[in-house]
Amino acid sequence: MKTIKVSVVTPDGPVYEADVEMVSAKAQSGELGVLPGHIPMVAPLEIGAVRLKKGNATELVAVSGGFLEVRPDRVTILAQAAERAEDIDVARAKAAKERAERRLQAKQDDIDHKRAELALRRAINRLNVANRNF
Amino acid sequence: MGASLRDIKARINTTKKTSQITKAMEMVSASKLNRAEHNARSFTPYMEKIQEVVASVALGSNDASHPMLVKRPVKKTGYLVITSDRGLAGAYNSNVLRTVFQTIQERHRSTEEYAIIAIGRVGLNFFKRRNIPVALHITGLPDQPTFADIKEIANKTVNMFADGTFDELYMFYNHFVSAIQQDVTEKKLLPLTDLASDKKLTAYEFEPSQEEILEVLLPQYAESLIYGALLDAKASEHAARMTAMKNATDNAKELIRTLTLSYNRARQAAITQEITEIVAGANALQ
Numbered sequence: 001m002k003t004i005k006v007s008v009v010t011p012d013g014p015v016y017e018a019d020v021e022m023v024s025a026k027a028q029s030g031e032l033g034v035l036p037g038h039i040p041m042v043a044p045l046e047i048g049a050v051r052l053k054k055g056n057a058t059e060l061v062a063v064s065g066g067f068l069e070v071r072p073d074r075v076t077i078l079a080q081a082a083e084r085a086e087d088i089d090v091a092r093a094k095a096a097k098e099r100a101e102r103r104l105q106a107k108q109d110d111i112d113h114k115r116a117e118l119a120l121r122r123a124i125n126r127l128n129v130a131n132r133n134f
Numbered sequence: 135m136g137a138s139l140r141d142i143k144a145r146i147n148t149t150k151k152t153s154q155i156t157k158a159m160e161m162v163s164a165s166k167l168n169r170a171e172h173n174a175r176s177f178t179p180y181m182e183k184i185q186e187v188v189a190s191v192a193l194g195s196n197d198a199s200h201p202m203l204v205k206r207p208v209k210k211t212g213y214l215v216i217t218s219d220r221g222l223a224g225a226y227n228s229n230v231l232r233t234v235f236q237t238i239q240e241r242h243r244s245t246e247e248y249a250i251i252a253i254g255r256v257g258l259n260f261f262k263r264r265n266i267p268v269a270l271h272i273t274g275l276p277d278q279p280t281f282a283d284i285k286e287i288a289n290k291t292v293n294m295f296a297d298g299t300f301d302e303l304y305m306f307y308n309h310f311v312s313a314i315q316q317d318v319t320e321k322k323l324l325p326l327t328d329l330a331s332d333k334k335l336t337a338y339e340f341e342p343s344q345e346e347i348l349e350v351l352l353p354q355y356a357e358s359l360i361y362g363a364l365l366d367a368k369a370s371e372h373a374a375r376m377t378a379m380k381n382a383t384d385n386a387k388e389l390i391r392t393l394t395l396s397y398n399r400a401r402q403a404a405i406t407q408e409i410t411e412i413v414a415g416a417n418a419l420q
Contacts, residue, residue, distance in 0.1 A: 011281035011361050013176030029342040043341035044350035069187050078184055
């Protein structure tokens with residue numbers, strides 16, 4: 001099976017680097033699958049999971065937005081934060097989820113509300129990825 | 135004579151203790167500098183990649199335009215100034231603050247025309263004391279900041295440009311050249327003008343469209359530039375503190391040397407005087 005090099009890079013350093021058979025991610029325009037030999041492309045990502053298929057195994061990486069760049073020989077995902085499923089601190093994600101929920105219940109102006117909503121989505125995403133809920 | 139001997143001895147002891155502290159601080163800063171350099175290195179791949187993609191997307195076709203790429207008439211300027219939270223770092227903070235202060239005096243007549251975004255307590259206090267408007271500030275950043283630590287302020291800063299609060303944004307910080315040299319740097323952050331990359335531009339497909347990608351890409355790029363500057367500044371801070379503490383330790387050693395010399399002289403003088411007195415006393419008895 002042909003493979004393609006994938007790297008997930010964040011400002012705090014590379015998170016994931018490997019050769020995989022397929023990359024699928026949730027782009028803003030919908031689910032997106034990339035196989036080796038894809039034409040060069042750029043697409044912004046949603047808060048969600050990136051699935052990396054390698055043989056029979058599928059690895060999950062939680063990303064908080066960012067974007068995906070495809071080149072003939074490699075795929076790069078640039079996100080401001082990304083974690084592999086096994087690196088996720090579940091207790092911390094749960095705490096973040098509760099904090100965001102509390103903030104959403106309190107009446108606040110639009111910007112804070114929006115920020116809390118995003119924080120909640122990121123926390124839920126982390127928990128889902130950690131539990132392999134995809 | 136005895137009292138002064140004791141005085142000198144006490145001064146030697148206190149100086150020794152101070153030098154032990156400065157020596158320890160020097161070594162702590164050296165290890166922090168090491169880690170800061172490591173952080174800056176792990177940031178490089180991200181920065182290089184995002185720069186490459188931004189250049190490819192923004193310059194690839196000329197019909198793409200985004201408010202962040204366009205110069206507009208300047209009514210208000212933002213200055214992002216990075217200083218440390220604590221002192222004892224030699225001229226690290228004063229160099230940056232002096233440059234910012236001079237620049238502002240040269241470029242602006244009234245406080246309406248600019249505002250400061252302060253990272254670090256020393257800078258914040260400096261501007262507050264001089265009644266210079268501070269729009270945003272953050273203090274208490276860790277020695278090895280992660281992107282999450284400054285995400286909020288970076289995001290707000292970029293938004294202030296997007297919503298028209300500022301029409302241009304500059305960053306002032308100490309650029310890390312080497313462990314013994316840090317240069318104050320002024321960098322134009324927004325609007326993004328020099329995107330040119332020496333790497334080959336790639337022609338991309340856009341999903342969904344070029345405009346929407348720029349909408350996501352450019353703020354993320356601008357925020358990374360801020361984070362990059364912060365990492366650079368942190369490395370400089372540790373280097374500056376290390377050098378300052380090394381100088382302090384060297385000075386203390388020099389001081390101990392001269393004090394020991396005068397201590398020995400004073401002791402010798404006391405002994406000589408005693409002998410003279412004994413001899414004189416013996417002579418008187420004969």
